[in-house]
Amino acid sequence: MTERRETGRGRPQNQRNTRPNKPSKFAPPVKWEDGDRIAKYLAHAGVCSRREAEQLILEGKVM
Numbered sequence: 001m002t003e004r005r006e007t008g009r010g011r012p013q014n015q016r017n018t019r020p021n022k023p024s025k026f027a028p029p030v031k032w033e034d035g036d037r038i039a040k041y042l043a044h045a046g047v048c049s050r051r052e053a054e055q056l057i058l059e060g061k062v063m
Helices: 038-044 050-058
Strands: none
Touching: 038 050
């Protein structure tokens, strides 16, 4: 009789690399505190500096 051979399709399930999931590429959302300024929020999000954000707000580019 013929013996059944393994098909060679990689490692068995129990021997596979069990590396933990990669961390997220994105920072966790910032919790909006009461009284935080929009400029501070924009700066923390990396949009621009706080001073640049204040200028954008004054120019009406941020609502």
